[in-house]
Structures are given as C-alpha cells and as structure tokens.
Amino acid sequence: MDCINNLKNKYREFQEAMEVCFPKVDKNLIVELLGELKEDEFPGYNLQIKLREGFDEDRFRESILRDFGVLPAFHRDEKYGGHAALEHRVNFDTLSYLSNMEDVDFIKGSRAGGGRASIGPRMERTEEDKISGPPGGKA
Template structure:
C-alpha cells in the first residue's frame, strides 16, 4: 500500500469515526475544533443547534445552562438555538445526547475574546454532516 493509499484509508476511517461519534455535528466544525484544541482546550465558538421539532424552551434552557453554564438564545420558534461559549467535543456530545438535535454547526469567534455573532446558518442550508 502506498503512502497516498494509506492516507486515503485513514481519512475514510476518520470520517466514519466522526459520523459514528458525533453524527449530528457538521464535520467541518469537528475538524476546525480539533485543530484549535491543539492550542486551546476549549476555544470560543458560536454554536448553532437545529432541532427537529419545537421544544419545551424551559427544558432546553435548563439542559444548556446546567450542562454548559451558559444562557442560550432561541430563534425560529425555538428550533434554532444559538450558544456562544468556550466549547470542546465533549460539550457537543452532551448536546446531542440530551436534546432532539437535527444538526449542529458552529463558527469560531476568536480565542475567548469574541462576542457572539448571533445566528449565521439557515435551517435549509443543505450541507452534509
């Protein structure tokens, strides 16, 4: 097996691992976060959570504030949630396990000094995750 074939095989394994461990999280967010975590174990992101159906906002607010220690903002009748906070992969896993998540996307906001940029992504944004 050549070096290139080995690289492609390992990348395929990595993609499969991302889809297995964090299936609802945008793979570009995972890759970006992995690069940044090398320098900062919890980089600052604005995370956007899209839910399948309208939630009980108080329940979701409680899950996020108790689990992450931050107050979420709700959009689109509660089905689009925005959270600005220092994040790591375990936090993304916590969100996906505790809420009826359709998709999670995110934007790096800058070394802990950036403020939330608010929602950026649209629900109908057709991107593989």
C-alpha cells in the first residue's frame, strides 16, 4: 500500500506544481509536452492562445515577432472573444514566457510537424470548457 500511496501523493504534488508553474496552460498540454521533450528538446506545436478582452493586438504581435520570429494569426469569436494561433517549437521556457504575458488568459495546444497534420488555428471548446471556463477553473 505504501507504494500506491506514494504514487498518489506524487501525482497530487505534480498537479499542484503544474498549477503553480503554469496556471494559464492546459494541463493536458503540459503532460503531452513532458513526453515529447524526452525525444525532442523543442517539439513543434500549434498553440492556441486565448487573449483577454481588450488585448492590444499590435503589442502582442510585436512581442511574438521580436521574441519568436513568427507572426501569430488572430481570430475573433463573438461568444468567446479573441485568440491567437502560433505554430512554433516549444519547451517549458516558451510556455512560461507566453503564460507570463499580461494579455494571455490561457494556452492550449496540439503537436504539429513530424508527419502530423495541423488542425488549423482554432480554439476548441468542450462542453466542460464552456461551463467551467479556462483551464484551472479561473475566469
């Protein structure tokens, strides 16, 4: 039983660490990225970045262009607001940088490249997302 309890405690600690280190990042993206980083130190991802209401598109665009060398695509939805799509190589430093930007509400992503077809720049929302809001339950 000690082994099982130890595993449960470590998992709880891991979940708490994800929330502290990356409160704006989808937890599924973090777990997936951990596995990908074992094989590739900068795997390619299509990131969907939900932006706060009234975000400064020019400032966000310039920051991404300056620091990543790519231009994000912007999309607006009447019901869910604006988001940016960014395809780039990602590691935890990348997620931390994006997560610390004041215009960012939350970040989701899917693996791109390596024979994988991108689903395109969109912010998918499940019924649970529509009810609970962004990852971590923060509105």
